[in-house]
Amino acid sequence: MTKLAESARSLSKHPITRPLLALAFLYVLMLIIMPSFFKLEMHDGHLYGNLIDILKNGAPLIIIALGMTLVIAVEGIDISVGSVLAISGAAAIYLLDGYPLWIALIAAAAVGIVCGMWNGMLVAILQIQPMVATLILLTIGRGIAQLITSGQILSTSEQSYMYLGKGYLIGLPFPIFLAAGIFLLLYLFKTKTAFGLFLESAGGSKTASLYAGVKPRTILMIAYTITGLCAAIGGIIVSANLGSADSNNAGLWIELDAILAVVIGGTSMRGGRFYLGGTVVGALFIQSLTTTIYALGIPPQSILLVKAVVVIVVCLMQSDVFRKKLAFTRKKVLAE
Structure with a gap:
């Protein structure tokens, strides 16, 4: 069980974990809002x-x-x-x-x-x-x-x-x-x-x-x-x-x-x-x-705005200073 926990911990720290979670979150959100988004059809042998x-x-x-x-x-x-x-x-x-x-x-x-x-x-x-x-x-x-x-x-x-x-x-x-x-x-x-x-x-x-x-x-x-x-x-x-x-x-x-x-x-x-x-x-x-x-x-005009928000979030999450302050704030809140 300890090895399993260590594996899970190391996996959570891997750089590819965050983008995978972000992609999964987006698809889950679309599954809730628009289930037909995932519909696949075959026509003339083409998917x-x-x-x-x-x-x-x-x-x-x-x-x-x-x-x-x-x-x-x-x-x-x-x-x-x-x-x-x-x-x-x-x-x-x-x-x-x-x-x-x-x-x-x-x-x-x-x-x-x-x-x-x-x-x-x-x-x-x-x-x-x-x-x-x-x-x-x-x-x-x-x-x-x-x-x-x-x-x-x-x-x-x-x-x-x-x-x-x-x-x-x-x-x-x-x-x-x-x-x-x-x-x-x-x-x-x-x-x-x-x-x-x-x-x-x-x-x-x-x-x-x-x-x-x-x-x-x-x-x-x-x-x-x-x-x-x-x-x-x-x-x-x-x-x-x-x-x-x-x-x-x-x-x-x-x-x-x-x-x-x-x-x-x-x-x-x-x-x-x-x-x-x-x-x-x-x-x-x-x-x-x-x-x-x-x-x-x-409206397609909002695509750049959405991407800008994503860039800001990604930059913040990649910042060591921001992550440390976020972890410190969380510990402080839990302590109270």
């Missing part, structure tokens, strides 16, 4: 329902947030992922008019890699503060996307490309499998290679890791490059789902959702240890919150 929509629509966010996790793990941040998403999607749709699918996909991925390397160079080599460095691409990124599309919304009828965003595999939307594949690759990259250890080391203390033989600048470059590639994959999914490239609105504010997903998932903005599984749960929580607001008929 439909709000839960499926959450997984499908949340796939780009999950992928981008996973890349963001690596950057935040080394005390960095990338606020340009929404613009990179727009550029990659625009490049893919533009090239589909006259070029094979594989060239469009490789070009879109290459755009993400180049953008990630650019951000990595500014942060790691030129030592520019991450927020300022990535602000550059955030500002000019959508302008680049508009140059590619000539300021128009480009569309495509390439079915094999649109399958990546709206196709189905064994009854489930294909983007779900893409997100699961990216998670698996990054998880193996973290656990089966030295990169994960180096990333945590560089995030914990760049000076100490440098003396230990780790090269923080190289780790930063790799982290930003992977984040750029993840943003490009997200851009492919979004443009494939819509069958078009909208340079103005594609991926708008997704960088904020990605950062929030990482923080909700238990990864500290101060760097160090990071939790890919927690990030996935955090992204699902955000997408579930958005879907819930739409399902309840709440």
Whole structure:
């Protein structure tokens, strides 16, 4: 019984426990308010329902947030992922008019890699503060996307490309499998290679890791490059789902959702240890919150307000000072 209590205590302290509880609370609340929210239907061998929509629509966010996790793990941040998403999607749709699918996909991925390397160079080599460095691409990124599309919304009828965003595999939307594949690759990259250890080391203390033989600048470059590639994959999914490239609105504010997903998932903005599984749960929580607001008929304009409240609560719960004061107040109240 003692071992069981110790296991429960250690589980309650795990960073992924809080986002899981938050997600469970949201679903219980929806079960009470709107039981039909969980209804699933099968049509033509395809599964439909709000839960499926959450997984499908949340796939780009999950992928981008996973890349963001690596950057935040080394005390960095990338606020340009929404613009990179727009550029990659625009490049893919533009090239589909006259070029094979594989060239469009490789070009879109290459755009993400180049953008990630650019951000990595500014942060790691030129030592520019991450927020300022990535602000550059955030500002000019959508302008680049508009140059590619000539300021128009480009569309495509390439079915094999649109399958990546709206196709189905064994009854489930294909983007779900893409997100699961990216998670698996990054998880193996973290656990089966030295990169994960180096990333945590560089995030914990760049000076100490440098003396230990780790090269923080190289780790930063790799982290930003992977984040750029993840943003490009997200851009492919979004443009494939819509069958078009909208340079103005594609991926708008997704960088904020990605950062929030990482923080909700238990990864500290101060760097160090990071939790890919927690990030996935955090992204699902955000997408579930958005879907819930739409399902309840709440005006979409309030989504940002709700997310702002969530950010405040998460920041307070991550503050050691706030938690200590909260625990002290609770003990004081119980003592009285």
